[in-house]
Amino acid sequence: MQMTQGLQRSLQQTPDRTATVFRGRRRSFRQFAARVARLAGALQGLGVQPDDRVGILALNSDHYLEVMMATWWAGAVLNPVNIRWSVPEIVYSLDDCDTRILFVDDRFTPLADAICASARHAPRLIHAGEQELPHDMLRYEQLIGNAAPVPDARRADVDLACIMYTGGTTGFPKGVMQTHRNLWCGALQRIAEIPPLPRSVLLHSAPLFHIGALSRAMMQFVSGGTHVIVPGFEPAELLHTIEREGVNELALVPTMIQALIAHPDFERTDLSGVKRLSYGASPILPTVLEDMLSALPGVDFFHQYGLTEACPIVSVNPPENHAEQGRANGLSGSAGRAVPGVEVKIVDDDGRELPPGSVGEIVVRGPNITSGYWNKPAETSAALRDGWLFTGDGAWMDEAGHLFVVDRIKDMIVTGGENVYSAEVEGVIARHPAVAMCAVIGIPHPTWVEAVHAVVVLRPGASLDADAVRAHCRDSIAGYKCPKSVEFRAELPLSGAGKVLKRELRAPFWPARAAAATP
Structure with a gap:
C-alpha cells in the first residue's frame, strides 16, 4: 500500500491520458510522472532523506500535485501547510515536525522572509510560482530540468506519508500522522462506496492543504482519473472551467455550493456534463440542499462525513437518500452509514455504547485511522482509546446505522x-x-x-x-x-x-x- 502506486499504474496502462489541467497547461501521465521522478531527484540532491518532512505553502495548481507525489517518490513525508494561517502558526507547524524544505508559490512568497526569520531552522525555499524568481529561492522548473530522475522509493504500509495539521478552527494545531496504509485504505474505502466514473474528470477547487481535497486527489490518482485544478474557489472561474474542460465530477463544501448557485454566471453555464457532486466538511443546511437539488437535476449527490484523523472517510450518504423519498423520511439530513472497513458507534461520556436514537460522541476504528498526533502523546492518548478514535463529534444513530451529526462536542x-x-x-x-x-x-x-x-x-x-x-x-x-x-x-x-x-x-x-x- 503505497501512495505512488496509482501513478505507477496509470503510467503503465494509460500513459497518454491527461493527468493534470491547470489554466490551459495540460500534462499526460507520462509527462507528469517524468517531472515527479526528476523533482524527487532534486529533493534527494538537496539532502532529503527517507522520513524527512517537505512542506508546501501554496494555492492549488498542478505544481501542488507534483510536489505531493515527488515527496513520496523521494521517500519523504508531506507537510501541507494551511494557507489561512498567520506566520506564527505556519512557523509552529514547520518547527513542530522539523520541516527543512518549503515550496512556496507567488501568493506566499511575501511571507518567506518572516517565516525564515522566526523558524527554529530556516527552511530551504523553493519557488513554485509563475512570476519572477525571488533572489534567495531555488527555481522550481530549473530544479526539475537539471535533476536526473530517480527510482520510486516505494515507501509503503506503515511508513509515514503525511503530517497534516488540524485544529485551526477550534484550537491549538495538532499534527495528524497519516501512513501510506491509512491514506491508501481511505482511498479504497471511498472507491468501494462511490465507484469511479468512467474517465473521471474531477475539478479541484477546495484547498489541497485540507484532508478533504488532498484525499480526493489521492483517490483520483488511485483510480487513474484526470485532475482539473483552479487556484481556489472563485465561482466565475470554476463555472467556466467546468464548461471548458468537460468536468464531470465536483467535490465541494456547502458554503461553496451556496455561492456557486447564487452566482450570476450559474444559469448561463453549460453544466450538463456534471454527473456527480460530493460534499462534506460541514453539515448542509436544508435550504441549501433543496437549492442544490433544484439547480442541478440529474446529478448524483453524495454526502461524505469524515475527519483528518480518519484519512478522512467514515460514512457516505448516497444519492437515493437525496431523492424525494429520502427527503421525506429524513435520511437526506443524515451523514450516511459507515463505509466498508470502518466501525462506528455512539458512546456516552464514559465510553459506553448508547442505544439507537441517543445523542453521544462518534467513535470509529479501521485501517484508515491515524496512529496519533506528532509529538503529542497526551493528546494521542485522549483521542485514541482501546483502538477507537474519539472524534469529538456529537451524533445519534438510527437502527439501520445512519449517522445524524448534531454538533462538535465542544460546540x-x-x-x-x-x-x-x-x-x-x-x-x-x-x-x-x-x-x-x-x-x-x-x-x-x-x-x-x-x-x-x-x-x-x-x-x-x-x-x-x-x-x-x-x-x-x-x-x-x-x-x-x-x-x-x-x-x-x-x-x-x-x-x-x-x-x-x-x-x-x-x-x-x-x-x-x-x-x-x-x-
Whole structure:
C-alpha cells in the first residue's frame, strides 16, 4: 500500500491520458510522472532523506500535485501547510515536525522572509510560482530540468506519508500522522462506496492543504482519473472551467455550493456534463440542499462525513437518500452509514455504547485511522482509546446505522442545564427566506452559564431584526433553544476549507479561551 502506486499504474496502462489541467497547461501521465521522478531527484540532491518532512505553502495548481507525489517518490513525508494561517502558526507547524524544505508559490512568497526569520531552522525555499524568481529561492522548473530522475522509493504500509495539521478552527494545531496504509485504505474505502466514473474528470477547487481535497486527489490518482485544478474557489472561474474542460465530477463544501448557485454566471453555464457532486466538511443546511437539488437535476449527490484523523472517510450518504423519498423520511439530513472497513458507534461520556436514537460522541476504528498526533502523546492518548478514535463529534444513530451529526462536542451549548446543538438551531434559522447564512454559538450568561447567540448574514436586499429571528425559531424549536441574542453581519469568517470559524465568532465573548488557543 503505497501512495505512488496509482501513478505507477496509470503510467503503465494509460500513459497518454491527461493527468493534470491547470489554466490551459495540460500534462499526460507520462509527462507528469517524468517531472515527479526528476523533482524527487532534486529533493534527494538537496539532502532529503527517507522520513524527512517537505512542506508546501501554496494555492492549488498542478505544481501542488507534483510536489505531493515527488515527496513520496523521494521517500519523504508531506507537510501541507494551511494557507489561512498567520506566520506564527505556519512557523509552529514547520518547527513542530522539523520541516527543512518549503515550496512556496507567488501568493506566499511575501511571507518567506518572516517565516525564515522566526523558524527554529530556516527552511530551504523553493519557488513554485509563475512570476519572477525571488533572489534567495531555488527555481522550481530549473530544479526539475537539471535533476536526473530517480527510482520510486516505494515507501509503503506503515511508513509515514503525511503530517497534516488540524485544529485551526477550534484550537491549538495538532499534527495528524497519516501512513501510506491509512491514506491508501481511505482511498479504497471511498472507491468501494462511490465507484469511479468512467474517465473521471474531477475539478479541484477546495484547498489541497485540507484532508478533504488532498484525499480526493489521492483517490483520483488511485483510480487513474484526470485532475482539473483552479487556484481556489472563485465561482466565475470554476463555472467556466467546468464548461471548458468537460468536468464531470465536483467535490465541494456547502458554503461553496451556496455561492456557486447564487452566482450570476450559474444559469448561463453549460453544466450538463456534471454527473456527480460530493460534499462534506460541514453539515448542509436544508435550504441549501433543496437549492442544490433544484439547480442541478440529474446529478448524483453524495454526502461524505469524515475527519483528518480518519484519512478522512467514515460514512457516505448516497444519492437515493437525496431523492424525494429520502427527503421525506429524513435520511437526506443524515451523514450516511459507515463505509466498508470502518466501525462506528455512539458512546456516552464514559465510553459506553448508547442505544439507537441517543445523542453521544462518534467513535470509529479501521485501517484508515491515524496512529496519533506528532509529538503529542497526551493528546494521542485522549483521542485514541482501546483502538477507537474519539472524534469529538456529537451524533445519534438510527437502527439501520445512519449517522445524524448534531454538533462538535465542544460546540454544544449548555444553557440552564439543557443541551443545545447548534446545527439544529442553524437549520431552523436558515429556513427563513431572508437568511443567506448563519452560525450559532454559546456566549456567557450570568444566570444560565451560556446563552444561545445567532450570527446571521442576510440575503441581498432582505431585512430582518432579532425579534423576527426569535419568533421564527419559536415556531419550530423549544424556547430554551431559541437565540437570546442575534447579531447581523455582512459575512461569516470561513476557513480555507469553507467551514465557519466559530472560534473567531466566540473570541470576543470568551477572551480567556481565545488566548489559550493561540500558538
